[in-house]
Amino acid sequence: MSRSVVVLGSTGSIGTQALEIMAARPESFTVAGLSAGGANVDLLVAQARAHAVPVVAVADPAAAAVVREALPGTRVLAGPDAAAELAGSGADVVLNGITGSVGLLPTLAALRAGSSLALANKESLVVGGALVHAAAVRPDQIVPVDSEHSAIAQALRSGRDQEVRRLVLTASGGPFRGWSAAEVRAATPQQALAHPTWSMGPVVTVNSASLMNKGLELIEAHLLFGVPAERIAVVVHPQSVVHSMVEFVDGSTIAQASPPDMRLPIALGLAWPDRVPGAALACDWSAPTSWTFEPLAEDVFPAVGLARAAVAASATHPAVYNAANEECVEAFLAGRIGFGQIVSTVDRVLSEHDGTPADALTLDAVLAAESWARARAHEVLAGD
Numbered sequence: 494m495s496r497s498v499v500v501l502g503s504t505g506s507i508g509t510q511a512l513e514i515m516a517a518r519p520e521s522f523t524v525a526g527l528s529a530g531g532a533n534v535d536l537l538v539a540q541a542r543a544h545a546v547p548v549v550a551v552a553d554p555a556a557a558a559v560v561r562e563a564l565p566g567t568r569v570l571a572g573p574d575a576a577a578e579l580a581g582s583g584a585d586v587v588l589n590g591i592t593g594s595v596g597l598l599p600t601l602a603a604l605r606a607g608s609s610l611a612l613a614n615k616e617s618l619v620v621g622g623a624l625v626h627a628a629a630v631r632p633d634q635i636v637p638v639d640s641e642h643s644a645i646a647q648a649l650r651s652g653r654d655q656e657v658r659r660l661v662l663t664a665s666g667g668p669f670r671g672w673s674a675a676e677v678r679a680a681t682p683q684q685a686l687a688h689p690t691w692s693m694g695p696v697v698t699v700n701s702a703s704l705m706n707k708g709l710e711l712i713e714a715h716l717l718f719g720v721p722a723e724r725i726a727v728v729v730h731p732q733s734v735v736h737s738m739v740e741f742v743d744g745s746t747i748a749q750a751s752p753p754d755m756r757l758p759i760a761l762g763l764a765w766p767d768r769v770p771g772a773a774l775a776c777d778w779s780a781p782t783s784w785t786f787e788p789l790a791e792d793v794f795p796a797v798g799l800a801r802a803a804v805a806a807s808a809t810h811p812a813v814y815n816a817a818n819e820e821c822v823e824a825f826l827a828g829r830i831g832f833g834q835i836v837s838t839v840d841r842v843l844s845e846h847d848g849t850p851a852d853a854l855t856l857d858a859v860l861a862a863e864s865w866a867r868a869r870a871h872e873v874l875a876g877d
């Protein structure tokens with residue numbers, strides 16, 4: 494049976510790979526809509542033409558006008574709410590491949606409309622927390638696309654909830670694995686963008702280098718699978734072949750392994766619970782290979798510890814953790830701050846946040862915490 498799919502963030506790393514998967518399988522998927530920010534108009538127009546897409550949403554109104562002129566027969570939604578409007582249009586599947594917590598409202602809209610949400614945009618879950626679950630209208634509506642969480646979802650198929658002892662998230666360790674704290678503090682954008690195993694968009698790549706990505710993923714795993722943060726471990730696995738593991742109460746550990754290629758979890762996210770034959774290559778056992786595992790150097794990379802503290806502190810601390818980081822990453826990539834200021838600023842902003850308890854969490858409280866964190870991060874970076 495063919496599924497209609499809306500792709501949010503279609504011009505990005507996740508979005509372009511999703512469209513490749515669907516283009517190769519027209520009998521299984523129809524592209525029902527595309528959304529992007531508007532920084533890559535030519536690509537967006539080419540995608541809409543290639544997939545004969547009826548609706549395109551563009552955040553930047555000026556870019557939307559260009560798309561409208563190029564695609565006279567296509568409905569074009571424009572402005573900051575366009576992605577959420579498209580996400581709520583009732584497609585079978587909404588793939589959220591937007592980067593940043595701007596993906597929150599589209600995530601909520603997709604869930605409320607009853608679509609299956611293939612979730613790459615981890616920030617929306619981290620920031621929205623229980624509000625995202627509350628927006629779901631049926632069980633198992635959120636299908637993780639993030640490689641670690643896809644791995645855990647696959648491993649959990651083989652056990653019952655009460656049998657799980659721990660989740661074990663793997664981390665590549667990023668480009669600065671083995672560096673001293675002083676070396677990491679002085680790292681340049683070029684160095685931070687050189688991920689050792691994955692080719693991804695710039696924000697998630699910098700987050701991998703600072704280990705903020707693993708902190709976000711710890712919160713994401715806690716929220717997706719309902720496992721307390723204390724029972725989620727992080728282990729460094731530089732080859733990125735074991736994508737995460739579930740440890741069961743009898744001492745058994747089930748790991749999901751495949752070469753680092755996002756087409757596997759993206760395809761599984763689109764077709765869940767089915768697998769997509771030929772989505773990616775399997776491990777090659779004919780050549781000698783080794784997988785290694787080592788503890789995370791938490792003294793050099795405190796980001797995961799900060800994520801644990803954020804989960805424990807209040808329902809809005811995770812939103813602050815993410816929002817302060819987003820501001821710092823933008824400033825770092827623009828050359829305005831040093832790499833070492835990213836995590837130290839997140840730490841400082843978190844420590845100053847008056848959190849909202851879980852039973853008082855509202856969308857307004859989340860959005861207020863986010864905008865406070867963004868403003869406070871700028872003040873801290875400016876020397877206040």
Ligand SMILES: NC(=O)C1=CN([C@@H]2O[C@H](COP(=O)(O)OP(=O)(O)OC[C@H]3O[C@@H](n4cnc5c(N)ncnc54)[C@H](OP(=O)(O)O)[C@@H]3O)[C@@H](O)[C@H]2O)C=CC1
Binds near residue numbers: 532590592638
């Ligand atoms: N890339 C990967 O392999 C992985 C990514 N993820 C997660 O997936 C998400 C996407 O990452 P990635 O693909 O690397 O990011 P990219 O930077 O490559 O792409 C981001 C996409 O979001 C779009 N976008 C930006 N702002 C808006 C907006 N306001 N409304 C609609 N679309 C917008 C961009 O459009 P444009 O630039 O054209 O304006 C672009 O299409 C992130 O949350 C990331 O953490 C998770 C695991 C792996």
Ligand SMILES: CC(=O)[C@@H](O)[C@H](O)COP(=O)(O)O
Binds near residue numbers: 641663667702706755
């Ligand atoms: C591919 C993917 O899921 C990324 O989020 C990945 O996790 C980045 O790698 P590290 O954060 O482990 O370096």
Ligand SMILES: [Mn+2]
Binds near residue numbers: 639641710
């Ligand atoms: Mn990941």
